[in-house]
Amino acid sequence: MATAPRFWRENPSRYNMVGFKCNSCGKFYFPPRIICPLCHRKSVGKTEPVKMKGTGAIFSFTEIHEGMDEHNVQKPYIVAMVELDEGVKVTGQVIDCDVCDLSIGTRVRATLRKLSEEGSAGVIHYGYKFVPVRENGERPGDE
């Protein structure tokens, strides 16, 4: 069972996709890390937190029919690996669409939704999910 403080520590990443950039090699990482896994010691003192734009393309996706209890209401739901424009791959739920609306390469953007609730009396956890967009900002299927 998750606890409120554990989620709270990750709020900058969950709300605003704050990741990490290594200024030694120039690579972006998400979620943030302490040191760059490529540059190791060379990255010490050369890293900075960076907010990802939240836009990217679907690298791969699947439709989940037997998932977690807390997602019962949304079954079947779609989970995708999204390659963000910064080059980082992130896993997240894709919402407000049907699986037939999506293909590898579909453009998506991050939005804030409820991720889970600790029961009816517990804390509500919010974080990023992805919605599909067309280049002109409309949703797939819009005519």
Next chain:
Amino acid sequence: MKGVGIVSYGAYVPHFRIVPDEIGKVWGVDGKAMGKGLMISSKSVPAPDEDTITISVEAARNMMSRCDVDPKDIGALYVGSESHPYAVKPSGAIVAEAIEAAPDLTVADFEFACKAGTAAMQACMGLVGAGMVKYAVAIGADTSQGAPGDALEYSASAGGAAFLIGAEKVIATIDDTYSYTTDTPDFWRREGQLYPRHGGRFTGEPAYFKHVISGGKMLLERTGMSPEDYTYAVFHQPNGKFPTRAAKQLGFSAEQIKASLLVPQIGNTYSGAVPLGLAAILDEAKPGDRIFAVAYGSGAGSDAFDITVTDEMATFKREAAPTLNELMANPKYLDYATYAKFKGVIAKERD
């Protein structure tokens, strides 16, 4: 208060809809006739992972993407709603973090039935006008509740809009505001209750019409303006009939409320209703246009606003966020069973 007004705005409406016929079929009611009477052809439904906070965040992010204001310059943020997800824990604190305005600002949640968002706008005007803050954010958003089978179920929907109030690069000045408040028990929800109760027909004449007409008339008197001086008008829209009749009684034409009348497509968004109607007007308004707005909240009161669109609108980055027409386009329609599941009315027993 001279020069204080709207610097930017953003809106959000959920993707899902249900039509009155679908609701009526379940309760043995002629839903089509009900929808016709209310002038509602569909209403928006929040997804199971949406609430007032997520709607507020989406609207506020759309607002921020249309301007170059540094979120750290926001000194106040108020969320007006009657469906705050927490009874104790501010919605606004989460919204402030999500638009990176925290921590140097004051935040509070407002509640005044359907006019909490416009009450927040007035508070923001005061803080900016007094020079206490550079920018302030007022949000009106709701995932409103209608008990299964109740008349409200045909209209209670979800959506919201956010306004950045300031005194620089203002796209629309708020030239005057007037509020009219009395103790009128037309609609209420007691602490711990899931659904509101209402006084049926009592919500009309002594409640909505008395307050909207009084607020509107007083504002016209204070400003010395006539209805025909305005390009647009927006009134609280619990259904299509009420704002249409109120507009007529005050002397406004059907053409003046056309752009703001969203209730036929998305239902009654409660605290989001006038903010969304105003956002729809700003989506098409031109410099020099005058806007007349009257919000209504049960319990009961009205907030009236006299607004002028400025020359800044000509260069405003309106296209940086979706317009109401874009937000409302291509919705997904739900059957009643899925709607009931989304609203938490039916739930699967957990192991």
